[in-house]
Amino acid sequence: MEISLDKFATSVLFVIMTTLSCMILNWVWLRPKYLERCLRKQGLVGNSYRLFFGDTKDSSMMIKQACSKPIELSDDIVTMILNEALRLYPPAASLLRIVHKETKLGNLIIPTGVEIALPTILVHHDYELWGENAKQFNSERFSEGISKATKGQVSFFPFGGGPRICVGQNLALVETKMALSLILQNFSFETSSSYAHAPCSIIIVQPQFGAHIILHKI
């Protein structure tokens, strides 16, 4: 029996298309439904799985909202607030360095092997460097940027410094701003009366009893 090339190619195409369709059907419908049935048997409650409704729908709605309602806070104000928060509560309270080669530092000669702790949090709270209101939250001090606020001295280093400076600092700031802008488009918030201001340093500086906030839908 002879099979023409055309017929052979059509058959191969048909097999490929059928396999692909089955895979897609399995991926978007059969498998999620099967997983849902398994989880329901174990007591899962909640909405049924629906194609293209769920995370995809939520994310596209959030993106639409983010584009349509730009928040009024300018980037500079948010940067000032974040800098001031990082000044008063630097997550890394101190940095460690080991001296690898005898070094002259001011009047001191520091021998090889000495371990030096740079107390970020103490430098950030220093009255001589930051003035009388050093312990107060005042984002205005960063209104003209970091170098003006620090008068050109190395007195603000929440992300460390030198060759080992935090590689994630820009990502951390961008992520914070994105999260904040998404929250502020839908909610206003205030601290709860149950919030107790008790920063403590357990590996990183953190609120000892959590940061209790109340969100209001807007």
Ligand code: HEM
């Ligand atoms: C507010 C958030 C963050 C703070 C306050 C912070 C702070 C720091 C500090 C103080 C150091 C030590 C720098 C030094 O020794 O001079 C450091 C190092 C580092 N950070 Fe961050 N960091 C943050 C977020 C992140 C994120 C989001 C990432 C990664 C995505 C990251 C990755 C790293 C890495 C890999 C190092 C080691 C760099 C090296 O030793 O060469 N950090 N960070």
